[in-house]
Amino acid sequence: MTIGPPIICSSIIPSLKQGLLLGRVGWLYKLPPEHPLRRRSFASVTSGHDVRTKGGIHKIGSDSSPKAEITNTPSQSDGTTSSPSSSTRQPSIPPDWDENPNLSVSAFSQLPSSTFGHNQHMIINSDFKEALRQILWQFRAPIRYAFAYGSGVFPQTASGFKSASTVHPHPSPAISSMQGGQGKMIDFIFGVSYTQHWHSLNLQQHREHYSAIGSLGSSFVSRVQDRYGAGVYFNPYVTVNGTLIKYGIVNLDTLCRDLSEWDTLYLAGRLQKPVKILRDDPRVRLANQLNLISAVRTALLLLPSEFTEQDLYGTIAGLSYLGDPRMSLPAENPNKVANIVKYQLPNFRRLYAPLIENLPNVAFHDSRCISSSWMDDPNTNATMAQDMDPKKRGNMVRRLPRSFRAKLYFRYQSKFQIPQRDFDKMLEESNDKDPTRVKRQQGGVFEQRVAGDRPEDLRKEVKRSIKSTVQWPSATQSLKAIATAGLARSIRYVREKMAKYRQGQQQKKTRTRHTDSGSNKNGES
Secondary structure, three states, X not given: OOOOOOOOOOOOOOOOOOOOOOOOOOOOOOXXXXXXXXXXXXXXXXXXXXXXXXXXXXXXXXXXXXXOOOEOOOOOOOOOOOOOEOOOOOOOOOOOOOOOOOXXXXXXXXXXXXXXXXXXXXXOOHHXXXXXXXHHOOOOOOOOEEEEEOOOOOOOOOOOOOOOOOOXXXXXXXXXXXXXXXXXXXXXXXXXXXXHHHHHHHHHHOHHHOOHHHHHOHHHHHHHHHHOOOOEEEEEEEEEOOEEEEEEEEEHHHHXXXXXXXXXXXXXXXXXXXXXXXXXXXXXXXXXXXXHHHHXXXXXXXXXXXEEHHHHHHHHHHHHHOOOHHHHOOOOOOOHHHHHHHHOHHHHHHHHHHHHHOOOOEEEOOHHHHOOOOOOOOOOOOEEEEOOOHHHHHHHXXXXXXXXXXXXXXXXXXXXXXXXXXXXXXHHHOOOOOOOOOXXXXXXXXXXXXXXXXXXXXXXXXXHHHHHHHHHHHHHHHHHHXXXXXXXXXXXXXXXXXXXXXXXXXXXXXXXXXXXXXXXXXXXX
């Protein structure tokens, strides 16, 4: 199947800052259609292309005017930008930025472009964001990278934040307002440079946050963190600034490795869904952009030629739950993935649409994407299409994260009965870790055979590779949590998860009754 040029969504997005350029094509936000900068910019990048949709062909006129020059002031700590002046044009994302990325970057200026990775920063209420930042300032130990995530930050129900009773002893007005007075524990991840040093400082300041393991000292705590599970140490159900939180500590090297290679998919999976980044780091931003585009490629291998936005985002959100033991036990809401996507659809668009715009083999094929309100419309579920050509899909296979790709390769070595010597030679030729090699990551004969496998067989092998990536780290991390959280807090955590499971089962029964009721009414009529 061959698809036309991707739709260029010239949406007016109120929540984004004026003039932000994202993606290979370039997106101009918050400028009215008649604005001369917007007209010239879109004309210059489209050069008279047709926009193909299922609703028809929409013509984008060409213009001989020079490209508009737009600049943004320096980024704030959460990645948002101030209003632009009109003197210097921001560079767009280079088409092949992920070919040979430099994961040792130490400054934002070393990233592929000045707006690189801004899609990772979700827009939330400014007072709520400041309240979350104030929680970080209560830790004297240095936090290099931090994000808040989960249902305590992004609602996963139609009624927003919902719980049986408030859990925060003395929350700030902003948190009470955002959670409607019915509080939910807020989850954080802190990225740190030196694990033992961090725990040493934090044990001195917040000894009460730790279980009995804390009495054994920072050296033992850091060994437990780094050697078992996914390399994360959680302290749940602690009160900071009058707010009940759970925070996990991870070494930045561990975080970046999981984001770029998918060795556990534990934190990479969390960052494949909308989160609120509170402190950013250039190396993590680059590694996470690799993680996000890898999630899109993996999801495309699992999807047919035509699908919807919710199909894509639901597949992505579900990757890290494949093999998670909680999903096979009564310890998690079975509707969790569907709820995340349904109630956060605009945030998923912000996260992934610029990356989709940068991929040559997938596009939005829906006339509704022309609408100025499309990006912020939670009720629009746009249709999409991908090119199923094995050569192009073989390139996607070749660009999957290294650790995950190796698992998929080994499965197909067995299936295709490739001799070990030939297979080892192929792995050596596709080695991404050799710093002396600078080469294009294009799929060869083997990758094209993988991509050309029967769709149902390819989906099965990809899912099995994901499960083998997730299962062991997730299981050992859950067991480790019993020791790091302590028995009492572990029991509380399990009870709450089981309550979510029962809530999900009740929602499922309610939907079934409504469906049956509707069917009976139609039959009677």
